[in-house]
Each structure stands twice: as C-alpha cells, then as structure tokens.
C-alpha cells in the first residue's frame with residue numbers, strides 16, 4: 001500500500017511533472033493534465049495503453065475523453081492524496097505519448 005507523499009518527497013517527485021504540463025488541482029491533493037491528440041482514434045489508443053498499465057499497477061486514473069482530448073486527474077483514493085503511484089502513472093502516461101502522434 002502506498003503512502004501519501006511527504007512535503008520533502010513531493011518537491012523532487014512532482015517538479016519534473018509540472019514541467020511536462022501536470023498541475024496541482026486547486027481544491028484537492030491531486031494532479032491534472034490535458035493530453036491532446038490528432039483525433040479520437042489516437043486519444044482512445046493512448047487511453048487503452050494507459051489503462052493496461054493502470055490495471056497492472058492497480059492504480060486507476062480519473063479521466064474524461066472529449067474527441068481528441070483526455071483530461072486526466074491522478075490521486076490515490078486509499079490515502080486521500082498524492083502517492084508515488086500517481087507520479088509513476090503520470091510518468092508512464094507522458095512516456096506513452098511517444099507511441100501515438102500528438103495533436
């Protein structure tokens with residue numbers, strides 16, 4: 001089971017994610033990013049890849065897909081805040097962008 005990120009750890013773990021477009025959600029301990037693709041097929045293909053990792057790690061995103069956009073919010077419900085699993089999934093999602101054409 002994952003633990004909530006400490007103040008010290010979150011500085012080092014979250015800073016690189018903020019530089020790739022992730023941001024803190026205003027009223028909760030969660031991060032959010034909008035991923036944009038060429039079209040729905042690319043967006044859904046990316047979601048399928050991300051879903052396989054989410055299931056493998058038993059860590060699931062809150063996300064919404066509107067045509068070529070996927071708005072992802074990551075937080076760890078079990079600890080009511082951010083854990084290292086959120087950072088791990090965020091990095092994976094960023095990495096998977098290399099497997100589809102970005103819009």
Ligand SMILES: C[C@H](O)[C@H](O)[C@H]1CNC2=NC(N)=NC(=O)C2=N1
Nearest residue numbers: 058059060061075076077078079
């Ligand atoms: C019972 C199950 O293992 C847990 O509810 C898992 C499933 N996926 C999860 N996903 C996320 N994002 N946070 C969790 O705390 C979480 N917990």
